[in-house]
Amino acid sequence: MRILMISSLYPPFVRGGAEICAHNLATWLAGEGHEVSVLTTTPDPAQETWGAIEDGCRIYRVSPPRAYSxxxxxxxxxxxKPLWHLQDLFDPRNVALMDRVLDDVRPDFVNIQYIQGLGYNAMTAIGRRGIPAVFTLHDLGLTCVRMSMFVDGKECNGLCTPCRASAGVKMRYLRSMEHLGFISPSTANLQKLQSFQPVGEYPCHRVLNPNEYPSPTVGREEADTVRLLYVGRLHSSKGVQVLLEALDGLDPALDFTLDILGSGPDEAEWRARYGDKPWARFxxxxxxxxxxxxMENSDLLLVPSIWNENSPGVIIQxxxxxxxxxxxxKGGIPELVQHGENGLLVEAGSVSAWRTAIAGLLADPAQLAPLRANALAATGRFAKTTLSHEALSVFEKILAGAPEAIRAQPLAGVHA
Incomplete structure (x- = not known):
């Protein structure tokens, strides 16, 4: 099967997890015998490529004309930003570029991983040719220009006027594709999107991102001190301020440390406020x-997000x-963390709830041992090969409803 994957962000240019997911799935599909091409962008026009082979895939790396990359x-x-979004919705050059790529690749199937930056209107070129497609929902970009529905430290209750207008245009482009389905890594993200967009009219499937992570290069060493860990962006949406305030109010006699891995717009403020605490290490x-x-030498990962997280890869790792x-x-976190089994769930945004939950564990660290054992016993559900097969199965289901001319083509590498 000839597959075109669209991911405006793609290694080696990485800003988040969506592009890593795209790369993992693309290379797995290529390894299974499919002809995989990837349309992506580059921040440097000198690094544009047109069908160059990388990791077994043909890469179309372009630098579209934009107010910024x-x-x-x-x-x-x-x-x-308004100019950029208008270009992303209406610039005819987006469609022309997609037509050129489709002419070159002649795909049987398209997987849209991340199209913002290449142009939502480019989907009309796919629809015009009747090519079946699956849209992978890494965020809330189909409803929100910020892609998160989170502004000024709080979640949006509805769509503002610009987002409502943008969402309507995006849905019109989606409707141009007759043979369309959706994959979401979490049910929560899908339900959030469905409350604002009629994506439920199409086949929808929950499939975790088929990611893989490096194995630790160090052995685990036990310690008397409880070693807490935060990994992620230092931004208000991640609830780090809730966590830091909760820890700052704990009994000083409790023995713990918090390693904070990551950077972001709020890093300087939080370093200034908490950097001299004996338990805080930025x-x-x-x-x-x-x-x-x-992670190998930590005892508990803390994920205190206050927005509708999709399916945080850091939890899976x-x-x-x-x-x-x-x-x-909140969000997709409870779909990964089973309370009392492989971790604990705490009320989002509540400093007192987080302080109480952490204090309870610090007072009785023996609670962590069965949680660790249960997590280790269930790692198979996150296997990259298993999840990649699930994604491919969704592709096949959507392809089955495509025109006979496409369905009749041999599907190289497809497993029964």
């Missing part, structure tokens, strides 16, 4: 390998290594 979105001035941005090594997780009872 997807890699500069976090630092772009506010006045440029490490800044670290590599995935360093995360794995730190922790559970694979047998690291129990204390997470917010």
């Amino acid at each position: 997807p890699f500069d979105a976090g630092d772009a001035p506010g006045w440029k 490490a800044g941005h670290v590599s995935l390998q360093d995360v794995a090594d730190r 922790a559970l694979i290594q047998g690291l129990p997780v204390m997470g917010s009872d």
Whole structure:
């Protein structure tokens, strides 16, 4: 099967988990015998490629004309953002580029992983040709221009006027594709999206991202001190301020440390406020390998998010290594963390609830041993091969409803 994957962010240019997921699935599919091409972007026009082979896939790496690149979105001035989004919705060059790629690849199937930055209107080129497609929902980008429905430290209750207008245009482009389905890594993300967009009219499937993580290069060493760990962006949506305030109010006699791995817009403020605490250790941005090594010698991962997290990869990475997780009872987190089995769930945004939950564990650290054992016993459900097969099965189901001319083609590498 000839598969075109669309992911405006893709290694080696990485900003988050969606592009890693796209790379993992693309290379797995190629390894299974499928002809895989990837349409992506580059922040450097000098690094554009047109069908170059990388990791067994043909890579179309382009630099679309934009007010700024997807890699500069976090630092772009506010006045440029409306122009950028208008280009992403209406610029005819988006469609022309997609037509060129479709002419070159002639795909049997399209998987849209991340299309923002390549142009939502480019989906009309796919629809015009009747090519079946699956849209992977890594975020709430179909409803929200910020992709998170989280503004000024709180979640949005509904769509603002710009988001409502943008969502309507995006849905019109989606409807141009007759043979369409959706994959979401969490039911929570899918339900959130369905409350604002009629995606429920299409086949929808929950499939975890088929990611894999580096194995630790160090052995585990036990310690008397309870070693807490936070890994992620230092931003208000992640609830780090809730966690820090909760820990700061604990009994000083409790023996614990908190390693904070990551960076973000709130890092300087939180370093200034908590950096001199004897329990707080800010490490800044670290590599995935360093995360794995730190997890191996930690006792509990803390995920205090206050927004509707989709399916945090950091939780999956922790559970694979047998690291129990204390997470917010919000979004897709409860779909990964089973309270009392492989971790604990705590009320999102409640400083008192987090302080009480952490204090209870610090007072009786023996509770962590069975949580760790249960996490280790269930790591198989996160296997990359298993999840990749699940994603491919969804592709096949959508393809089965495509025109006979496409269904009749041999599907190389497809497993029964």
